[in-house]
Amino acid sequence: xxxxxxxxxxxxxxxxxxxxxxxxxxxxxxxxxxxxxxxxxxxxxxxxxxxxxxxxxxxxxxxxxxxxxxxxxxxxxxxxxxxxxxxxxxxxxxxxxxxxxxxxxxxxxxxxxxxxxxxxxxxxxxxxxxxxxxxxxxxxxxxxxxxxxxxxxxxxxxxxxxxxxxxxxxxxxxxxxxxxxxxxxxxxxxxxxxxxxxx
Numbered sequence: 001x002x003x004x005x006x007x008x009x010x011x012x013x014x015x016x017x018x019x020x021x022x023x024x025x026x027x028x029x030x031x032x033x034x035x036x037x038x039x040x041x042x043x044x045x046x047x048x049x050x051x052x053x054x055x056x057x058x059x060x061x062x063x064x065x066x067x068x069x070x071x072x073x074x075x076x077x078x079x080x081x082x083x084x085x086x087x088x089x090x091x092x093x094x095x096x097x098x099x100x101x102x103x104x105x106x107x108x109x110x111x112x113x114x115x116x117x118x119x120x121x122x123x124x125x126x127x128x129x130x131x132x133x134x135x136x137x138x139x140x141x142x143x144x145x146x147x148x149x150x151x152x153x154x155x156x157x158x159x160x161x162x163x164x165x166x167x168x169x170x171x172x173x174x175x176x177x178x179x180x181x182x183x184x185x186x187x188x189x190x191x192x193x194x195x196x197x198x199x
Contacts, residue, residue: 053122055130057145062086062134064143068122073113075102077134085109089136095121095128125150 053068058080065076073093077086091102091111098118102111113119122128127150132143 051151053147053149055145055147057132057143059141059143061139061141062136062143064132064134064145066130066132066145066147068119068147068149071119071123073102073119073122074108075111075113075132076109077111077136086134086136089134092133093118094131094133122147123149 055064055066057064061080063078063080063083067074075091075093077089077091078084079086087106087109088104089111091104093100093102093113095118098115098121100113100115100118102113104110105112126148128147130145130147132145134141134143
């Protein structure tokens with residue numbers, strides 16, 4: 001009689017359980033990946049695997065989100081109370097000696113700052129205090145915020161800021177365990193068959 005642990009069905013069950021035990025911690029771990037390689041637990045400012053420099057600020061009238069992406073500063077402006085997007089306003093951005101107007105992009109729904117020298121200064125790693133002057137109809141307001149680009153550069157070109165070493169190690173160990181279990185089970189089965197006089 002073939003021992004239970006040597007039977008093909010039992011062996012397949014053991015291998016399936018082992019694979020599931022290895023896969024579940026990886027899928028649930030922080031930094032898990034979705035189908036496109038994106039981080040499932042990533043904040044909204046993490047796009048394409050790269051942490052974007054991002055600023056969020058508000059006043060009694062307006063709230064805004066500014067992101068530095070692809071050499072451009074994109075600014076989303078909403079009414080603070082209603083969360084209604086603010087279109088066709090005058091949005092001026094100032095930081096140190098730099099000052100420039102952001103042009104409204106109707107199709108995209110944001111204001112775009114494209115002043116090369118200004119953007120080059122913002123792209124340097126550091127904390128950049130910004131002052132936004134918003135004029136929308138009869139409403140006018142100043143909003144202050146800080147764009148932090150210190151950690152953004154660290155995410156470029158380094159596999160979105162974290163190592164896959166732990167994942168590869170887990171898969172490697174799992175593969176070795178599965179292979180070892182299979183070899184041991186097959187050898188025991190062969191020994192049993194020989195002992196029973198079976199070919």
